[in-house]
Amino acid sequence: MKVLYNDGHVDECPAEEELHVIRHSAAHIMAQAIKRLYPEADFAYGPATDNGFYYDVDLGDKKISEEDFPAIEAEMKKICKENLKFTVFEKSREEAVALMEERGEKYKVEHIGDLADDARITFYQQGEYIDMCVGPHLCYTKALKAFKLTGTSGAYWKGDKDNKMLTRINGVAFATKEELEEHLHMIEEAKKRDHRKIGREMDLFMMRDEAPGFPFFLPNGMILKNTLLDYWREIHHKAGYVEISTPLIMNKQLWKTSGHWDHYKDNMYSTVIDDEEYCIKPMNCPGGVLVYASKPHSYRELPIRAGEIGLVHRHELRGALHGLFRVRCFNQDDAHLFVRPDQLTDEIVGVVNLIDSVYQKFGFKYHVELSTRPDDSMGSDEDWERAEEGLKTALNELGMDYEVNEGDGAFYGPKIDFHLEDSLGRTWQCGTVQLDFQMPINFNLEYTDADGTKKRPIMLHRVCFGSVERFIGILIEHYAGKFPTWLAPVQVDVLPVSEKSRDYAHQVADKLDAAGIRVKVDDRDEKIGYKIREARSIDRVPYMLILGEKEVEAGNISVRDRSGETVQRSVDEFIADITAEISERRS
RNA sequence: GCCCGUGUAGCUCAGUAGGUAGAGCACUUCGUUGGUAACGAAGAGGUCACCGGUUCGAAUCCGGUCGCGGGCUCCA
Numbered sequence: 001m002k003v004l005y006n007d008g009h010v011d012e013c014p015a016e017e018e019l020h021v022i023r024h025s026a027a028h029i030m031a032q033a034i035k036r037l038y039p040e041a042d043f044a045y046g047p048a049t050d051n052g053f054y055y056d057v058d059l060g061d062k063k064i065s066e067e068d069f070p071a072i073e074a075e076m077k078k079i080c081k082e083n084l085k086f087t088v089f090e091k092s093r094e095e096a097v098a099l100m101e102e103r104g105e106k107y108k109v110e111h112i113g114d115l116a117d118d119a120r121i122t123f124y125q126q127g128e129y130i131d132m133c134v135g136p137h138l139c140y141t142k143a144l145k146a147f148k149l150t151g152t153s154g155a156y157w158k159g160d161k162d163n164k165m166l167t168r169i170n171g172v173a174f175a176t177k178e179e180l181e182e183h184l185h186m187i188e189e190a191k192k193r194d195h196r197k198i199g200r201e202m203d204l205f206m207m208r209d210e211a212p213g214f215p216f217f218l219p220n221g222m223i224l225k226n227t228l229l230d231y232w233r234e235i236h237h238k239a240g241y242v243e244i245s246t247p248l249i250m251n252k253q254l255w256k257t258s259g260h261w262d263h264y265k266d267n268m269y270s271t272v273i274d275d276e277e278y279c280i281k282p283m284n285c286p287g288g289v290l291v292y293a294s295k296p297h298s299y300r301e302l303p304i305r306a307g308e309i310g311l312v313h314r315h316e317l318r319g320a321l322h323g324l325f326r327v328r329c330f331n332q333d334d335a336h337l338f339v340r341p342d343q344l345t346d347e348i349v350g351v352v353n354l355i356d357s358v359y360q361k362f363g364f365k366y367h368v369e370l371s372t373r374p375d376d377s378m379g380s381d382e383d384w385e386r387a388e389e390g391l392k393t394a395l396n397e398l399g400m401d402y403e404v405n406e407g408d409g410a411f412y413g414p415k416i417d418f419h420l421e422d423s424l425g426r427t428w429q430c431g432t433v434q435l436d437f438q439m440p441i442n443f444n445l446e447y448t449d450a451d452g453t454k455k456r457p458i459m460l461h462r463v464c465f466g467s468v469e470r471f472i473g474i475l476i477e478h479y480a481g482k483f484p485t486w487l488a489p490v491q492v493d494v495l496p497v498s499e500k501s502r503d504y505a506h507q508v509a510d511k512l513d514a515a516g517i518r519v520k521v522d523d524r525d526e527k528i529g530y531k532i533r534e535a536r537s538i539d540r541v542p543y544m545l546i547l548g549e550k551e552v553e554a555g556n557i558s559v560r561d562r563s564g565e566t567v568q569r570s571v572d573e574f575i576a577d578i579t580a581e582i583s584e585r586r587s
Numbered sequence: 588g589c590c591c592g593u594g595u596a597g598c599u600c601a602g603u604a605g606g607u608a609g610a611g612c613a614c615u616u617c618g619u620u621g622g623u624a625a626c627g628a629a630g631a632g633g634u635c636a637c638c639g640g641u642u643c644g645a646a647u648c649c650g651g652u653c654g655c656g657g658g659c660u661c662c663a
Contacts, residue, residue, distance in 0.1 A: 065591065153658030154590025161660045165590050168658070200598080209636075209654050267662090312663085317588050318654090320661060330663065408662095417663090429663055467663040498620040525619080526626085533624040548622055560623065 001143070004086050006122040006135040013136065019175060023048035025086070025138040026076075026147050026173040027055050032129035033075035034169070038062055043131070044107040044157055044166055050425065051183060052147070052172035056155050058107065059167055069149040072169075076147065083142040084127040088135060096121040100132065107157065108132050146180035147173035193423040195476035196323040201538050202481055202489065204472075205324065213321045213328030215469060220489035223518065224472060225331075227487055229309060231585065232333055232464070239354055241305040241335055246287025248311060252277040257442050258286040259378050263411035267314045284310035285436075285461055288336035289443045292457075297447040302457060303343050307335040309468070324473035325428055331468040337460035338445070344458055348394035348416075348433060351462045355418055355431040358464045362478065363587060367427070368400055369417045371408035378411055383437040388414045390435050410461075412438040418466075423477040430466035430474065435459075482562060485542040485578065486585040491518040492578070493535040497528045497548030504552045508545060508571055515575045517582070536562070543578065 003013040003021050013021055027046040030053070034041050038059055046055030057064075064072070091099060093112060100108040111132065112121065124133045126141055138144060149171045157163040174180040191197075199205045204221035217225060233243070249271065255261040260268065260282065269280040281287065288306055297304070313329045320326050339347045359366050370391060373384045391414055395402055402416070409415050418431035436459040439445075446454045465471035475483070485491050492512055496505035502523050512519040520539075522531045528546065535541050546558040546566065559574055560566040 063591080151657060152591060155659045156589080159660075161589070165659075167590075170658085207655090212654065314662080317661065319588065319590095319659085321655090326662075332663070432663075463663070465663090470663060495623090497622050500620070525621095527621050528623060529621090530625055531623090536624070544623085546623060550622080558623085564623080566623070 002139050003136040004088055004124075004139050006088050006090075006120070006124075006133075008088055010139060019173075020048045021136055021138060022144060022175060023051075023053040023173045024133075024135075025141075026144055026171060027053035028124065028126065028129065028131050028133070028137065029076050029079050029141055029144055030072065030149070030169065030171060031055050031057070031131060032079055032126065033072050034064070035129060036075055037068075037071060038064070042105060042107060044111075046131075049170075052150065052170065054168050054170045056157070056166040056168050058164070064152060064167055064169060066149075066152065073147075073149055076144075079127070080141045080144050082127065083140050085140055086124055086126045086137045088122055088124050088137075090120060090122045093121060096123075096132065099123070099130070103130065105132075144173065146175065146177045147171055148180060148184070187424070190423040190425075193477045193480040194323075195325075195422075195473040198476050198481040199324070199473075202540060204476070204489070207323075212318060213316060213326075215324055215327055215329075221472070223489040224475075224483070224487060225468060228465070228468065228472070228475075229333075232309075235354070235358070236305075236307050236335070239305070239350065241307040243307045243309075244288065244291055245308060246284060246291065246310065247281070248313075249273075249278050249280055250286065252279055254286050254290075255279045258289070258439060259412060259442060260286070263376055263378065267316070269313050269315060280313045281310070282312050282314045284308050284312065284332060284334045285336060285439060285459075286443075288334075289439055289445065289459075292336075292338055293443055293445055297338070297457075299340060299447050299449045299455070302447060303337050303339040303347055305335055305337045307333070310334050324469045324476075325422065327467070327469055330470065332463050333465045333468055335462055337462065338440075338447075338457040339460060340447070340455070341458060344390055344435075344460075345394050345397065347460060348391065348435070349397055351433050351460065352394065352398055352400070352416065355433075355462075355464045359418070359420070359431075361585070361587070362475065364420050364474070364478065366418050366420050366430075368395070368402040369405040369408075369419065370395065370402050371405040371410075371415045371417055373414060374407045374409050374411060376411055377409070379413075379438045379441075384414065387435040387437060391416050391433070410434050410436075412436045413461075415461075420471075420474050422474060423480075428470055428474065430471055431464050432462065432466065434461040436461060481540045483540070483542075484585070484587045486582045488540070488542050489518065490520050490539055490541045491582070492520070492543045492545060493531075493539060493541040494519060494521045494545045494547060495528060495531045495535065496521070496523055497546065499525075500549055501547045501552050505545075505547045508547065508557060511571055512575060515579060517575070517578060532560070545574075 001013050001018050002010050004010050031043050031046055040060050042058040044056040096112050097109055122134060123130050124135055124137050151170050153168045154165045155168040156165055172183060174183060202220055203218045205218055206216045264282055268282050271278050288308060309331055311329060311331050316326060316328050337347055372388055413434050413436040415432050415434040417429045419427040420430045421427050439459050440456050445457055447457050449455045494505045494509045496502045505521050509519045509521045532544060535544050542562060544560040546560055551557055556568050556570050557574060558566050559569050
C-alpha cells in the first residue's frame with residue numbers, strides 16, 4: 001500500500017503500519033464529513049487506536065449522538081467515492097498559527113503552542129479539509145474501504161479534568177469489509193463473555209441499587225473465591241509468607257501518621273466511635289506496619305513476608321464503577337515485606353516471579369508498567385530515585401519488557417503494575433509491587449543489625465490478584481464461565497434420564513460428594529435434552545453424568561464432557577480421574 | 588465528578604398519537620417417564636427506578652434524584 005509521508009514523498013508502507021495509516025486517515029475523513037455537516041465543529045485530537053480511530057470535537061451548542069451516525073457515515077462514504085487526493089505541506093510556526101486561526105481551529109492553535117520549538121509543522125489536505133498532522137496518510141480517500149462509527153463519549157481536552165469536555169466520536173476501520181465484519185462479530189461474541197452477564201447466569205455475584213459498587217457474593221461465587229484463596233495460601237506458604245489479619249476500622253491518627261489522611265482522604269470512608277474519628281481502611285499497609293512495630297526485630301528475621309487478605313473500602317467516583325472490575329470494597333491479596341537493603345532486589349524478583357507464575361497458571365496475557373513519582377507524593381527526591389532504581393534493577397535482571405507510566409506511582413513510592421485484559425481488550429491493573437521508604441520512616445520501623453545498631457527496613461507492598469473481585473471478573477471473562485474443573489462451582493451435574501434412574505443418580509452423587517467433589521443432581525421432571533442444555537449453557541459444568549436405565553442396569557455411568565464427548569465409565573474410575581484433575585489444578 | 592445514552596415482571600425485551608400494562612424464558616401446579624442443546628397445559632407474578640410538575644387523565648411529556656451502560660478523569 002502506497003502512503004504519503006510528511007516530506008511529500010510517496011512510498012510503500014511497511015505492512016505492520018498499514019492499518020494505522022488507514023485508521024488515522026479515517027479520522028481525517030470523518031472530520032471532513034463532520035465539518036461538512038456541522039460547519040461550527042472545532043477539532044482537537046484525532047488519532048488512530050487499536051482497532052480504529054476517534055476524533056475529539058467541540059460542537060458548541062450542537063450535539064452529535066449515535067442517531068446522527070448514518071448521516072456522517074454516508075458523508076464519509078461520499079468523500080471516499082469522490083476519491084480526493086491527500087496532499088501535504090509544511091508551514092512555519094507563524095504561518096501555521098495564522099492558517100489555523102483563519103479556519104477557526106482554536107484547539108489546533110493551542111496545540112501548535114505546545115509543540116517543541118524546532119518541531120516541523122505539517123498539514124495534510126484532502127479536498128477542502130486541512131488538518132495539522134505528522135502523517136503519514138493514504139494517497140487517495142478511495143483507499144479507505146471499511147469503517148464504521150461505533151459510539152460517542154465525552155473526553156477532556158488534553159485529558160485534563162479541569163479542561164473543557166469535548167465530544168469523542170469513535171470508529172473502527174479495517175483494510176477490507178470482511179475484516180471489519182469479522183471484528184464486529186468478534187465484539188458481539190466478546191459481549192457474551194461479560195462477567196456481569198455470566199455472573200448473573202451462574203449465580204456467582206450480584207449488584208443491588210441499595211449498595212452501588214459493593215458486590216454481593218452468592219454461594220457459587222464464594223466457592224470460586226474461596227478456591228482461589230486456597231490456591232493463594234498454598235503458593236504463599238511455599239514462598240515463605242505468613243498470614244495476618246488487621247482491623248477494618250482504625251483511628252484517624254493512624255491514617256495521619258501513615259500519610260493516607262493527607263494524600264487519600266477523598267477516597268476514605270470514616271465514622272465516629274465514642275466521639276473519636278475513625279477511618280475504614282482503604283489500604284492494608286498501616287495495619288501491617290503496626291504488626292511489625294509491635295515488637296523488636298533482628299536482621300536475622302528479615303525478610304518478613306506478611307500476607308493479608310484484607311477487605312478495603314474506597315470511595316470511587318460513581319461514574320467509574322464497573323461490575324467487579326471497579327468497586328468500592330474489595331479484598332486485596334496483600335502482603336507487606338520488610339527487607340534489608342541487601343535483600344531488596346532478590347525480594348522484588350521473587351514477587352515478580354510469583355505474580356508471573358500465577359498469571360501463567362491461568363494463561364493470562366499481561367503487560368507491565370513502571371509507575372513513577374506522582375505530583376502528590378511524600379518523601380525525599382533521593383528516596384524516590386533510589387526506589388525507582390530498585391524496581392528498574394529488578395525488572396532488568398528479569399529481562400522483562402515494560403512501559404514507563406510517568407507520575408502514576410502511589411503517594412509513598414513507585415510501583416511495578418501488571419495489567420490484564422478483559423474480553424473486550426480493555427486492560428485493568430491487577431498485580432503490583434510497590435517500593436516504600438516512607439512508611440518505615442513515618443512509623444519509625446527498625447531492626448537490629450549484626451553490629452548491634454538500629455537500621456531502617458525497606459517495605460514492599462505487593463498483590464498478585466490485585467483485587468480478588470477484579471481478578472474473578474477477569475477469570476470469568478477469560479474462561480467465559482467455563483472454569484477449569486478445580487475452580488468450577490459445580491464440578492459434576494448428575495442428570496437422571498427419568499424418574500426410574502433418580503435413586504441411582506442420588507446414590508452416584510452421594511459417592512462423589514463423599515469424595516469431596518462438588519456435585520449437583522438435576523432430578524427435575526424435565527427431558528434429558530433440556531437438562532443438558534441448561535447444564536452447559538447456564539451452569540457451564542465441566543462434567544455431566546447421564547444416568548438412565550441402561551446405566552442402572554450396567555452399574556456404570558455415562559460421562560459427558562464440555563466437548564460433548566460421552567464415554568461409559570465406572571464411578572470409581574471417574575472419581576479417581578476427576579480427583580487427580582482437581583488436586584493438580586489442571587487447566 | 589464530567590459527557591452521552593438508558594431505567595417496564597427474576598431474565599431478555601414489546602408497549603404505536605398521553606386513556607391506570609404485554610410476550611418469551613424462568614417460577615408454581617397438573618399431565619407426561621422422556622436417552623445427549625428447549626414435552627404439553629394451566630396458574631401466579633409489575634404502585635412501569637424514585638420524587639415533583641403539566642394534564643380531566645402520565646409507563647408515555649417536563650424537571651430533579653438515584654441506578655445502570657459506553658467513555659473521560661481516577662484507580663486494585
